Amino acid sequence: MKNAIGHKVWAIAEGYIPPYGNGPEPQFTSHETACILNTSDQEANIKIWLYFSDRDPVGPYVETVQPRRTKHLRFNDLKNPEPVPRDTDYASVIESDVPVVVQHTRLDSRQSENALLSTIAFAGDSH
């Protein structure tokens, strides 16, 4: 099995946490997730910056992903340096010191039936 699949810089241009939801929590809380896969044999030290439409970027949010583990990180849970505002457009850049793979998902449960979106993020160091 190959080690260290992926890239060290990823970008997600879409970001929006709906301000409310329906259904049992936490599964049906409206949320956005950055799913990070670390196939390497080293701990991945992750830094996340959030970009907004009307103010300077906020970050870094610091996370770790253990070797050969995945972490499905909810933007809703980011706390430091500040929580992610709800009902606000944002974008994110994710940097890692080892190659990782990042996929972006949203579950929107504002209405009684949930909606989903997902895409592999943009690999920013591929060019």
Place this chain on the structure above:
Amino acid sequence: MKNAIGHKVWAIAEGYIPPYGNGPEPQFTSHETACILNTSDQEANIKIWLYFSDRDPVGPYVETVQPRRTKHLRFNDLKNPEPVPRDTDYASVIESDVPVVVQHTRLDSRQSENALLSTIAFAGDSH
């Protein structure tokens, strides 16, 4: 943090603004969005062309994205040179003078429960 992640030419082959919606506006207005992330230290001057099935392309629509900002641009809001027709197939090409990242999202609220789609756009200058 790295500057200027992305590309200068992006394409979105899918485009369709549903002609009606349900739910509180503007959040639940059926809409399509090009989320543009400008991580660079310079203003991004954006030109958008719309392609149709049965007539010549329309554009450029001119937008700017400030340095280190994101803009989630609703195609619904484009006005000049002409509004985007509803219930009509289209596609788009987005050009920038600095590298940006573009992600495409649709919220379809024609039925009482909304549906979502999203994908990173196609980077047209990557080959």
Place this chain on the structure above:
Amino acid sequence: MKNAIGHKVWAIAEGYIPPYGNGPEPQFTSHETACILNTSDQEANIKIWLYFSDRDPVGPYVETVQPRRTKHLRFNDLKNPEPVPRDTDYASVIESDVPVVVQHTRLDSRQSENALLSTIAFAGDSH
């Protein structure tokens, strides 16, 4: 504006047309679409092959996309050499004689509220 954005070979591994739907037709007919964008100044001559799980590929389906036009092609409407079976797993390969961009979308209206998915297809000649 740059000409001829894209690639000449694209693949969509996911393919499934739900066998029924709800809502006004044709908008809410369950369907799959290959959105093709031809930014070039030449007509794009398109050939599509369908792959199945248990029999040989079928094709080519022959389509054209005029210069500087988009065509949102419903797999439901393919007729020659044979219609696309419903409720059947398939995949597709799309070839063009000029570079195009291809995006894949499904609208699933089997239940009373529709669901959507979309992704830029895989560019098969990019490596």
Place this chain on the structure above:
Amino acid sequence: MKNAIGHKVWAIAEGYIPPYGNGPEPQFTSHETACILNTSDQEANIKIWLYFSDRDPVGPYVETVQPRRTKHLRFNDLKNPEPVPRDTDYASVIESDVPVVVQHTRLDSRQSENALLSTIAFAGDSH
């Protein structure tokens, strides 16, 4: 028609099989699928590893895809070396001895109306 479109290593960072569903089975069973397209003239020997947040990877799951066939593989159906746990975050790496194309889809039918997501997977050997 070109042979052997794709890559030999793919990663899907998002993975989650909802623990329950609504609607007729098996179509509306909540499920995740890796759609694999083998356009080559050789059998594709596939190995899948699952990654988790809190334990070592599990695998390989061994599958084959016949020449010029597609297989839409439900993660729900993987049995050996062990079933995929429901309601649990995971990720996956898919290796093939011939180039293939992989697309990831989820149908979530926990609520009465289903939701869908899909994305082309990340090609891990493209850099």
